[in-house]
Structures are given as structure tokens and as C-alpha cells.
Amino acid sequence: MDILFHEKMYQNGYSEKKIEKIRKKIQKLSPKLNLFLITLPIGPEGILEIYWYPELLQPLYRRSPEKMIVVGIAASREDAYELVEQIIQDIGWNEGTISVRDYFEERVCYYPY
Template sequence: MQYYRHLYLTEGLKKKKSKIIEKLENNKFQMNIHIVTLANNKQNHLEIYHSAVLLQLNFPHDDFFVVGIAKDYEDALELVEEIVQEVYNETKGADIRSYILRKEQEE
């Protein structure tokens, strides 16, 4: 998995960011963690997964570009809303994928 340089995190997870990522990388179970990723197909923008999905054998999580981490599904939805609002405010459009990939290349 790759992680967005400007990773979006819900309230309360900022201090736990490195520990959560470490557990994701080591396939450790995390009860309420959801990740927001760029969609694997170009027709969609974002996808939400419960972290337990990543524990499945043969699940292709190497292909994921994680843009956000949330405490639960509702927080993940709010995170998606925050991302969409930021993209719209910055670009007056809704091309989330291009915006995130462009910001990833900056700096």
C-alpha cells in the first residue's frame, strides 16, 4: 500500500497515525479502522474499506493508494465529504483523482 503524503485523518487519529499504518502494513486486526483509497478503476473516485478486509488471503492491497484513515464507517463518509469539498473549493470541479495525484507530486 502507498499512503498519501497529505493523509486525511479523522479526529483523534492524528497521534495514532504511525501505529495504525504499522498495523495495516503488518496485517494486524483493527476493530474500527476504515481506509479511504483511490478507486482501482478510473470511473470511480474513492472507495472505503474496513481494515479487516485487508486481512483476507489474496486480497490485492498492494495496489491501494490510501488517502484517508477513519475510526468508523460514518467518519469515513465524513472524510470523503471533506475531501470532495476541498477538491471543489480548490478546483471548482470534482476530479478527485487528478487533484490528489497532483498534490502528491508537489513539494
């Protein structure tokens, strides 16, 4: 699975330097406890997905041909939920739907890990 980082990435208090270190650790497939990635949905359904980073080191995910686009990084699951809430508030509602994919695809600049 290819992991890409969106240029409009939400994060909870991480400095740009810390984000860069996290990207490098992900590139090296280093386990990083208490790191949660908020991604666009891998499939056609859904709004956002939250993954505990060590889960993505499992063979099932590593062999997947799908691209994972990270739109947020959080230190805890609770922080990840707060970021998801913030993302949804920033996007806003459009006639009862949330167009998360459209919001992020308008800013298409991905940084590979």
C-alpha cells in the same frame, strides 16, 4: 496488494503518532477493528472507495497486484463518509465532475506502510 499512504491524508482526530502506529499495524497485517481506509479507486471508474481494514486481510485482496493509495483514515464508517464529503468539498466541482485522482496526483508523495 501494496498499501501506500498519501502525504495529503485526511484523518479524523488522529495524532501523527497514532497514524504511525496504524501504519505499522497495517504493515504487520494486524487486524484493527473499527478502522476504515478511504482510497483512490482501484479501477478506472469511481471517485473514492471506503474499505473496512479487516476486509483487506482476506486472501482476495492480499494476492491482488494492484496498489491501494490511502487518502483518509477513519474510526467508523460514518466518520469515513464525513471525510469523503470533506475531500469532495475541498476538491470542488469542475463542470459537474470531481477530479479526485488529479487532486491527489498533484501531490505525489506516497509513504509505504
